[in-house]
Structure formats: structure tokens, C-alpha cells
Amino acid sequence: MKRMNRTCVKTNEGGPEESMQTDTEIIQRISQGDVEAYREIIQRYQRMIFVFIYKMVNNAADAEDLTQEVFVKAYEKLSSYRGDSQFSTWLHTLARNRTIDFLRRRKIHESDEQLAYIPSQARDGSPQESLLGKERRQEIARAFEQLSDTYREVIILRCTHEYPFERIASLLGIAESTARVRYLRARQELAKILTRSEGGLVHELPGV
CATH class of the missing domain: 1.10.1740.10 (RNA polymerase sigma factor, region 2, helix turn helix motif)
Incomplete structure (x- = not known):
């Protein structure tokens, strides 16, 4: 076919x-x-x-x-x-x-109005809180775009698909310990990118 x-x-x-x-x-x-x-x-x-x-x-x-x-x-x-x-x-x-x-x-990046990658636990509140929540998601999305493909992938598998590390390791063809380390380093890299932002946004990601 x-x-x-x-x-x-x-x-x-x-x-x-x-x-x-x-x-x-x-x-x-x-x-x-x-x-x-x-x-x-x-x-x-x-x-x-x-x-x-x-x-x-x-x-x-x-x-x-x-x-x-x-x-x-x-x-x-x-x-x-x-x-x-x-x-x-x-x-x-x-x-x-x-x-x-x-x-x-790809040589161009999509706008900030599209999907924010990292799931947020924030709840809708006042208009001011809603605006801050939107700004925060956009900030994380921009930071996420700066990660390497390898780090983006492991965060998606862990945070979006909510796969256990055993499953992630199988999908990526690596050891489970390597998957855990890669995810930890991805979190650390994201934290570095977000250091100029107020608050510890990266802590919203699930832990290892």
C-alpha cells in the first residue's frame, strides 16, 4: 500500500x-x-x-x-x-x-497561544489569578521550547502520558535508572531556564 x-x-x-x-x-x-x-x-x-x-x-x-x-x-x-x-x-x-x-x-516557532506542554495544578480563581495562571503556563511553554528534544521527550512521557519509568525506559530503549536520571536532569535544566521567573514553577512537575 x-x-x-x-x-x-x-x-x-x-x-x-x-x-x-x-x-x-x-x-x-x-x-x-x-x-x-x-x-x-x-x-x-x-x-x-x-x-x-x-x-x-x-x-x-x-x-x-x-x-x-x-x-x-x-x-x-x-x-x-x-x-x-x-x-x-x-x-x-x-x-x-x-x-x-x-x-x-523546522525553522520557525509557533506562537505562545498554543498548547502549554506542562500540566499545571493551578485552579481558576479571580480574573487576576486567571491572568497570572495564563502567564505562568506561557512562561513554562517558552522554557519548554528551549529544552533539547531528548529532555522534552522524557518530560512528555512522564508528565503528559504519566508513564512509569519502567515503561519510559522500554520506549526509549534505555535502562530504567537512565530514564530516571534523564528526567531529573530535564527538570534541572527547566529549572535553570526558569530561574528568572518568580516562584518554583518546575516543582509542579511530578518528582522522580
Whole structure:
């Protein structure tokens, strides 16, 4: 299949019996010529991939395009998946590589009005508090943009997806201890960037 229709990334088809199949079973069906079975893979992982890419690129249209590209590439390379790792890990690696390549090529930054990456525990209060909350989120978003792709990625996996370090280590192909250290260093780097800001904003991130 040389080209997949964009709508396949948003499909919600598929019965409950089919959804209970393992990734390996679905991939086996695809390898035997059941091309439509790939829709089940898309249904299963499209949100995970889209959210990860969206948090990295901070643009919904770009994230949608990249998600489409990742699933096309995954289909084309499906025969190279040997089952040495979880399929979700293999798919995440494709998404990660494509996203990092995109970020390296991109020459402009999106506006501050778009999604703030780091989840905030602030609650809506008075108009003044609301304004301060917005300014704080924008400050964190600007600081987040200055982090390396590696640090951004580990913060997204930990703070947005709320993955345990064991899962993060598996997705990144590193030791769990390395994942913990990388996240700690990412927090420290973000703290340095925010040193001119009032308050310890970085403490809103989950701890190690």
C-alpha cells in the first residue's frame, strides 16, 4: 500500500471481538493479505502517537500530518518488525525518529497561544489569578521550547502520558535508572531556564 487515506487515522470501526486480538495476531493477519486489519492497529495506537507528536511539535495540523506519515511508514516497514520488543515500542520509535527529524528541519516557532506542554495544578480563581495562571503556563511553554528534544521527550512521557519509568525506559530503549536520571536532569535544566521567573514553577512537575 503506497498511500493511506487520511481518514483511516480517525476511523472508529472494528468490533469488540477483533479488538481483543493481540498485536501479533493482527500483524499475522496483515502479513497473510488482510490489509483492512491494519485499521485495528491504527485504532489501537493513533491517540498515543498523535498526543506524543502534538506535545513535541505544538501544532495540531503538523501532528496530524506526522501521525499519518508514521502509520504509513509503519505499514511499509511492518515486515521488518520481528517481535523483539512490544509493537507499541517499535511504533513509538518510528514516531520519535520522524518527529525529531521534523523538529530539526523546522525553522520557525509557533506562537505562545498554543498548547502549554506542562500540566499545571493551578485552579481558576479571580480574573487576576486567571491572568497570572495564563502567564505562568506561557512562561513554562517558552522554557519548554528551549529544552533539547531528548529532555522534552522524557518530560512528555512522564508528565503528559504519566508513564512509569519502567515503561519510559522500554520506549526509549534505555535502562530504567537512565530514564530516571534523564528526567531529573530535564527538570534541572527547566529549572535553570526558569530561574528568572518568580516562584518554583518546575516543582509542579511530578518528582522522580
